Amino acid sequence: MLELVNVRKTFNPKTVNEKVALDEVNLRLADGDFVTVIGGNGAGKSTMLNAIAGVWPIDSGRIAIDGYEITHLPEYRRAALLGRVFQDPMTGTAATMQIEENLALAARRGQKRTLKAGITRQERETYREKLAKLGLGLEDRMTAKVGLLSGGQRQALTLLMAALKKPKLLLLDEHTAALDPRTAQKVLALSEQIVTENNLMTLMVTHNMRDAIRYGNRLVMMNEGRVILDVSGEEKKHLTVEMLMDAFARASGEAFANDRILLS
């Protein structure tokens, strides 16, 4: 279970560039919830995920996972509970390290790093099997540097790494936005597969309304740092893009004017 209670975050406080990115956000996810998050630019979607991940401290409010308060934990300590995939395929993996080394790093998430071997033969076998399941041929390139992979391959690998050590919560931050449409669909399908197989509680930010409707059991819309729409269950299954746009107009009092979302 994830709880966000009155979470507030202001960027550049007390300057002309002051921006309230999260304005008393309240959100509660149940175990197994797969929530898609949509909203215009600057709505606070990524900010919310970064607040949960602990990229910077929040101004006020609290964040808890399974009742365990993480509000003041540093980013690296929260990592034990989280799996993360980022918008930029470069962010999620270490380009100058091998595929298997990246996986070995992820396999030790939440553990103390000791002077034991960084990767064992046994692990390699496990990774080979898991990579083979991706169907990208990566199992034959395990000692290749990750920098040689395409964006889609890197995102698939990052997804695998995120789920390698089963997290309490998976954070997908527009993780298909930098990919071409075909690759994006593949990575999305893979994401869904991994979420379902591991029954992961998931927050997926997307700018694509159709994807937001198609995936997950619940949809949250944000605007100006607030959650303005929260739809789940049967109601979500029958959502359409038009309904979302209407809902946005009603809730925010303005038309949903965002090219990136309308055109995709």
Added chain:
Amino acid sequence: MNLTSLLNSLPGAVAQGLIWGIMAIGVYITYKVLDLADLTVDGSMATGGAVCVMLMLNGCNVWLALACAVLAGMLAGLMTGIFHTAMGIPPILSGILTQLSLYSINLAIMGFKANQGINVTKYALIVSQRNVRELSLSNPILTSLVVLALVIAVLYWFFGTELGSSLRATGANAAMSRAQGINTNVCKILGLMISNGIVALSSAMLSHYQGFVDVNMGRGAIVIGLAAVIISDVLFGKLFRNFALKLAGVAIGAVIYYIVIQIVLWLGLNTNLLKLLSALIVAVFLAVPYWKGNRKGGRGHA
């Protein structure tokens, strides 16, 4: 200019190159593995020698003195690490601050004298310039090679461990490392400590080799270290893929650097202009990737 004098000076250049090569490996760890340019080395390259020589002059065992020198270097790295991580000071400035403070600290260690001599006939030095052309077990080239091999072996092992891998990850992608639960601040501090520990070992050996320690002996060490790293990159970048080989390549780079310096001096360059030459050569080599990048970019737009 006679060739014999050049040939006679080559063993010395090789020995010096190997000793500085150990330092260059320290620079490699911060500059290449951690992706931090650490200027602490200009200070710690005198600290190690100062600690080692002063301890030995006061009757300390040579191995214990060397160990203390390494520890002192690690403390210098710790200082830079704390400046950078706990106090948020950019890495280059952190290194400069430590380097400056080390100038005073080194003088204090040396009893507020700018240099201290140590005589090879009276003390059990592990390397000495005196034996550089001898064909015996006390030849500094041999000893330096052994120390170098040990340093490379330990580093090769360490960077293959879980902890060592997290250091490499921190240098490769800090955001990813934190997302994978790695405390990147601790890793940076640890890397700086290891690096400066190695630099201090090299410093202690250099003071043995030349028979004295001087408060200014580390000046420009970072440039020599970078030169060695770059020479190795240019010559062996494609050839040496293995981490141990890369470290060895850096040491070879330092040896080549010293041989080139020896040749330039032999050709009649004023010794005082040496640092200018080194700095310019390193600047040009550092610029090469940037120039290459620009050319590619230009073509892309056309």
